[in-house]
Amino acid sequence: MKRALITGITGQDGSYLAELLLSKGYEVHGIKRRSSLFNTDRIDHLYQDPHESNVRFKLHYGDLADATNLIRIVQEVQPDEIYNLGAMSHVKVSFDTPEYTADVDGLGTLRLLEAIRILGLTHKTRIYQASTSELYGLVQQVPQSETTPFYPRSPYAVAKLYGYWITVNYREAYNMYACNGILFNHESPLRGETFVTRKITRGVARIALGLQQKIFLGNLDARRDWGHAKDYVEAMWLMLQQDQPRDYVIATGVTTTVRQFVLLAFAELGIEVRFVGEGVNEVGYVAACFNPDYMLPVGQVIVAVDPAYFRPTEVELLIGDPSRAKAELGWAPRHDLPALVSDMVQADVLLFRRDTVLLEAGHQVMFHDE
Numbered sequence: 001m002k003r004a005l006i007t008g009i010t011g012q013d014g015s016y017l018a019e020l021l022l023s024k025g026y027e028v029h030g031i032k033r034r035s036s037l038f039n040t041d042r043i044d045h046l047y048q049d050p051h052e053s054n055v056r057f058k059l060h061y062g063d064l065a066d067a068t069n070l071i072r073i074v075q076e077v078q079p080d081e082i083y084n085l086g087a088m089s090h091v092k093v094s095f096d097t098p099e100y101t102a103d104v105d106g107l108g109t110l111r112l113l114e115a116i117r118i119l120g121l122t123h124k125t126r127i128y129q130a131s132t133s134e135l136y137g138l139v140q141q142v143p144q145s146e147t148t149p150f151y152p153r154s155p156y157a158v159a160k161l162y163g164y165w166i167t168v169n170y171r172e173a174y175n176m177y178a179c180n181g182i183l184f185n186h187e188s189p190l191r192g193e194t195f196v197t198r199k200i201t202r203g204v205a206r207i208a209l210g211l212q213q214k215i216f217l218g219n220l221d222a223r224r225d226w227g228h229a230k231d232y233v234e235a236m237w238l239m240l241q242q243d244q245p246r247d248y249v250i251a252t253g254v255t256t257t258v259r260q261f262v263l264l265a266f267a268e269l270g271i272e273v274r275f276v277g278e279g280v281n282e283v284g285y286v287a288a289c290f291n292p293d294y295m296l297p298v299g300q301v302i303v304a305v306d307p308a309y310f311r312p313t314e315v316e317l318l319i320g321d322p323s324r325a326k327a328e329l330g331w332a333p334r335h336d337l338p339a340l341v342s343d344m345v346q347a348d349v350l351l352f353r354r355d356t357v358l359l360e361a362g363h364q365v366m367f368h369d370e
């Protein structure tokens with residue numbers, strides 16, 4: 001039985017990857033951070049009582065900022081594969097916490113590589129590093145591939161640049177099986193609530209159900225190559241199953257504006273939106289509502305721009321070229337953008353219907369948005 005260790009197991013990708021590896025017969029170990037409340041919502045369905053026998057899913061307390069703790073866990077687990085998904089992963093927040101982001105996303109990667117080296121596991125343990133399309137930053141060329149020059153545009157991206165190169169360096173210096181997956185944006189119903197797609201699908205569901213008036217967004221012109229997280233974790237696994245370690249771009253090859261994502265998300269519920277105005281005065285209003293379940297009045301403003309969501313330096317255009325992954329890993333995305341949008345919007349409608357039931361029964365319902 002192969003043994004895998006996942007950092008960031010409580011995140012979006014960690015949850016899907018753990019599911020995938022368990023389905024392939026792996027023993028899966030994950031590192032979770034201590035928090036004052038349970039933070040395991042995304043993996044609670046995988047929980048196995050440690051008092052039972054033959055447990056294949058185990059969690060360890062740890063943190064990428066703590067080298068001794070990482071060494072102890074790697075020593076205890078003796079993993080065949082490590083997936084380093086743990087990170088402060090929010091680009092906008094990295095401008096507020098640049099030093100912490102550098103520590104966890106940059107040095108955290110080094111600490112894990114060093115743990116493997118110190119413990120003499122360089123020939124046993126393969127490691128996947130969660131690199132990102134944010135490395136491309138300011139557009140140099142499109143579509144972006146493994147040979148496109150990097151130009152990071154945020155403390156997050158700069159920290160990930162260190163993570164990328166230290167992974168390459170350990171591969172070359174110590175002959176380790178270490179690779180970077182340069183993954184473009186990937187989303188799902190498990191996506192964190194403050195990333196733009198999930199913020200939109202939650203807002204769309206709540207507006208349709210009469211729980212919210214408006215969604216406030218930042219740069220509507222930014223273009224992203226959005227895929228489904230379920231497809232992308234398969235690529236991570238494939239990267240660690242090859243004869244030779246290599247770095248791969250994982251993307252769909254299609255790019256879409258944030259504005260277009262908004263239109264698609266409302267259209268999923270039969271609500272047609274039109275945008276008017278420019279810059280911070282741009283708003284989206286209901287142009288038509290074809291779904292009798294959601295009685296939104298034509299003319300109601302449901303999207304507005306709030307400059308608070310603008311970034312000091314923005315990444316305007318991402319579009320990936322996944323040719324190498326297709327040719328060498330046999331990987332291709334199974335979901336297109338409409339399928340992704342549908343999956344996310346429908347999941348959020350289901351989620352927030354619960355709130356309408358609670359409200360009707362006289363309970364208070366809380367909501368937090370950022």
Ligand code: NDP
Nearest residue numbers: 008010011012013063064085086087089130132183185186
């Ligand atoms: P999430 O933000 O959903 O999850 C991040 C995970 O990292 C969480 O489990 C979080 O724990 C954990 N984490 C945060 N800080 C630390 C720390 N100091 N020590 C240990 N663990 C920590 O991210 P995703 O699942 O979306 O992304 C996974 C990885 O892939 C990240 O490294 C991200 O930067 C990268 N990436 C993501 C892309 C995407 O589009 N989703 C694209 C390209 C790269 P907790 O739950 O306690 O907060």
Ligand code: GDR
Nearest residue numbers: 089091132133134184185194195196197217218219222309
């Ligand atoms: P990104 O994802 O920065 O690409 O990083 P995010 O969804 O945060 O932003 C995408 C684009 O949408 C614009 N935007 C807004 N973004 C947020 N979060 N909130 C808003 O209200 C809003 N309005 C417009 C942003 O300016 C941006 O251009 C994600 C993360 O998962 C990283 O960890 C990962 O490395 C990259 O994707 C690939």
